């Protein structure tokens with residue numbers, strides 16, 4: 001793809017905080033951004049050149065977006081893949097493409113794809129009935145994590161079954177919907193790798209982040225994670241396999257388990273910029289948001305080397321009220337999303353605390 005000249009318009013499906021930070025990065029490179037989001041006051045709309053207020057599957061709005069954009073991207077994976085097909089039919093390039101989205105939308109398809117691509121995951125079974133859930137749990141050793149195949153996020157739509165006998169009840173508690181039954185990962189740490197691929201197949205991966213969750217929501221990321229060089233190479237190798245197998249364009253987030261014996265398993269992939277990559281805003285030469293814009297615009301990928309060590313902390317709900325103290329800290333950089341209401345558990349912003357990189 002010939003590089004898009006500054007002044008071109010980039011479309012984003014989804015106007016949450018990721019869309020907002022993508023739009024800010026695009027604006028800094030001289031692009032205009034048009035966002036499509038059904039929420040009138042969404043975080044991205046207030047930093048964008050244009051906001052199309054419509055549902056993601058609204059054919060007229062998608063046609064209008066295709067008409068003004070040189071390329072269209074997504075800020076979250078649950079945009080219907082059919083929306084991307086409509087954009088393509090109207091001649092707008094989309095990145096990432098519909099296949100990456102539909103793969104990430106279904107946990108069974110996702111893990112099946114990962115294993116075929118040579119990226120290891122926990123052992124798993126699909127189940128659509130109570131009996132299948134119980135059989136899957138028995139086959140996987142009894143104690144299992146059951147997750148809805150679709151629409152789960154931030155730890156929602158999943159629950160542990162202590163034994164095969166419990167599995168039917170857990171299946172019911174999740175709404176008797178199609179599920180994936182997963183063997184437990186005996187992990188020591190949760191890591192993630194954020195990587196990018198361009199239209200011409202060039203790839204670059206940021207240093208690994210170490211992530212801590214609470215109640216299924218990411219609380220903190222610390223990066224670059226302290227890992228053995230061999231482990232870092234293994235993670236990068238996984239990211240290359242995944243990106244190449246999806247013929248992916250843009251930034252992807254890959255969540256990893258580091259097992260007790262040091263091996264890595266992929267938990268899930270997010271076909272977009274990722275919360276555990278926010279540290280790059282204050283830790284690398286080019287951050288994940290600029291990297292994504294560069295990739296989809298046909299620009300060269302930027303340097304991903306760490307210039308600092310960063311502790312990223314999410315500001316959930318009323319945490320955001322601490323902003324006056326945070327901005328008074330000498331090494332803190334505050335990133336707020338402009339959300340009007342600080343509901344409990346809602347991602348309102350994050351803070352990157354920046355430290356010298358130890359050599």
Ligand code: AMP
Nearest residue numbers: 122145154155182183184185213216268
């Ligand atoms: P997910 O929605 O798949 O990202 O899962 C949310 C969190 O649940 C992960 O960050 C892990 O802490 C935990 N988790 C997910 N899958 C497993 C598993 N198979 N074994 C143990 N813990 C898991």
